[in-house]
Every structure is written in structure tokens, then in C-alpha cells.
Amino acid sequence: MMNEKYTCYLVSKSSLQSSLLKQSLEKSLDIIILDVSFTELLQTISSKQTNNNLNYIIIDLNHLQDDYLSKYLIIVDEKHLNTKEVLINSEPSVIVDDLMKLPNLTGLFYESDTMELMSKGMQKILDGELWLSRDITTSIITVHRKDKYFTSSVIAELTRREEEIMKLLTLGASNSQIAEQLFVSENTVKTHLHNVFKKIKVRSRLQAVMWAKGQQFQRAQ
Known part of the structure; x- marks a missing residue:
């Protein structure tokens, strides 16, 4: 069924594999996925008005080109679009940068992930969680820490319960x-997570984890 709160796009070249993936995810998750090329995606999101509707962008890395990615990032930033990116068909040696x-x-x-695993992961993502390996998450946090992208100029005033949740979040716990x-x-x-995100001025779960790690966040005793 089409969810009015979000739209899912599968960005890939038309092929039997992408068609089978789309059908499988739609059936297992009971959602509608729009199969588009990167050009079609750019045209679609560039015509969107700024709003709070969530856009899940599932990108096939086999067909990702730097020029398309650059245009995508510019549009998302200019339009202040609420997007969440999901990458598929990644090689094990993916570059964190x-x-x-x-x-x-x-x-x-x-690339080696089964359809069953992808369906399980996508359901977690639609439920507001991350689907990233611990190694990838740690590497991203490490790079942010080195570059000091994580630092918040204002330490947010979190309630004790919010602090408890953030502590568990940094340990990799799901909702x-x-x-x-x-x-x-x-x-x-x-x-609670929604309230925390607003306080620390982040838009995603991963950004919240990086913020907490950057603050050397510890639960109040």
C-alpha cells in the first residue's frame, strides 16, 4: 500500500534483477516502490516543494555516477528534502569516504546479501532503524571524530530518560x-528519539550516534 508519509524510490537501470528486487520488496513489505533512473529521480525531487514527507532513496551502486550524485546532493540541500539513502549491491571493500x-x-x-536479508533490513529501516554493519558505523564515526564534524557548539539539555536512550543507541541497540x-x-x-533529534539538531539516527560519540556521551549517574 502507498504510505502517505513516505515515498520509496529504487534507483537503477531497468533489468530483470531490479524488477525482481522491486517485486520482492513490495510483496514482503507491503509497500509501493517507484523504479526510476537517476535522471528521473533528479527530475522528480527537483520539482518537489519543501516538505516533511520522507523519501527513501534505494540506490544501486552498480549504476551510481559521481555527476549524478553531485546533482542529487545539491537538490536535497537546496530543497531541504527529508531523505534517507539506502545503498545496494555494495562490494565488501566499500570506501567509507x-x-x-x-x-x-x-x-x-x-552484493552477496539474499533477498530475505534485504527484506528484513528494509523493514528495520522503514521502522526508523539503521542497517549498517558495526564496522561501517565505527569507521564513519571515527572519520567524523577526526574531522570534528560531530562537535555540537551547544550541549543539549536532555532528560535522564533521553540520556539513557542515547547511551543504548551508541551501543548499537535497536528501538x-x-x-x-x-x-x-x-x-x-x-x-523520545524524535525529541532528542530536535534538541541536538540532527536528522538521522546515524547523525545522533555520531553526536553522542563526539560528546563522549555518557549516561548520567
Whole structure:
């Protein structure tokens, strides 16, 4: 079914593989995915008005070109679009610096990943979680720390519960795991995370983790 709060795009060249992936994800996740070329994506998002609707951009790395990526980043920034990027068909030796070009990287799938694993990961992503390996996440955080991109000029005033959630977030806990640990509902966790994101001025889960790591964040005792 089409969700009014977000739109999913699969950016790839038309092929049997992309068609099968689209059909599989639509069936397993009960969503509609728009299969577009990068040119079509750029045309579509450039015509969008600034809004809070979420756009999931699933990008096939086999067909990603630097000039398209540059245009995409410019449009997202100028339009202040709410996007989350998911990369598929990645090689194991993916370069972290390349990943960091994307403003809101949310997921990364490898060429060897099965359709079942991709469906599981995409469901987590749609639920507001990250699908990145621990090694990739650690590498991204390390680079941000070195370049001091993470530093917040103002230390946000978080409640004790928000601090507890952020501590668990930096340990790699999912929303369901945080909820179980703190004996609250997942919806409560999502609400707290939404409030934290506003306070520390970030737009994604990964950015929140980097902020917390950069502040050498520790839960209040």
C-alpha cells in the first residue's frame, strides 16, 4: 500500500534483477516502490516543494555516477528534502569516504546479501532503524571524530530518560531492544528519539550516534 508519509524510490537501470528486487520488496513489505533512473529521480525531487514527507532513496551502486550524485546532493540541500539513502549491491571493500558523501545514509546491502536479508533490513529501516554493519558505523564515526564534524557548539539539555536512550543507541541497540531494556513501548522510544533529534539538531539516527560519540556521551549517574 502507498504510505502517505513516505515515498520509496529504487534507483537503477531497468533489468530483470531490479524488477525482481522491486517485486520482492513490495510483496514482503507491503509497500509501493517507484523504479526510476537517476535522471528521473533528479527530475522528480527537483520539482518537489519543501516538505516533511520522507523519501527513501534505494540506490544501486552498480549504476551510481559521481555527476549524478553531485546533482542529487545539491537538490536535497537546496530543497531541504527529508531523505534517507539506502545503498545496494555494495562490494565488501566499500570506501567509507564515499559513504559519507550521502547526507542521511540509513542502510547498506552487499552484493552477496539474499533477498530475505534485504527484506528484513528494509523493514528495520522503514521502522526508523539503521542497517549498517558495526564496522561501517565505527569507521564513519571515527572519520567524523577526526574531522570534528560531530562537535555540537551547544550541549543539549536532555532528560535522564533521553540520556539513557542515547547511551543504548551508541551501543548499537535497536528501538525494540531499547524498549525492552527500559521497560517501555517502542512508540515511547520513537517519541523520545524524535525529541532528542530536535534538541541536538540532527536528522538521522546515524547523525545522533555520531553526536553522542563526539560528546563522549555518557549516561548520567
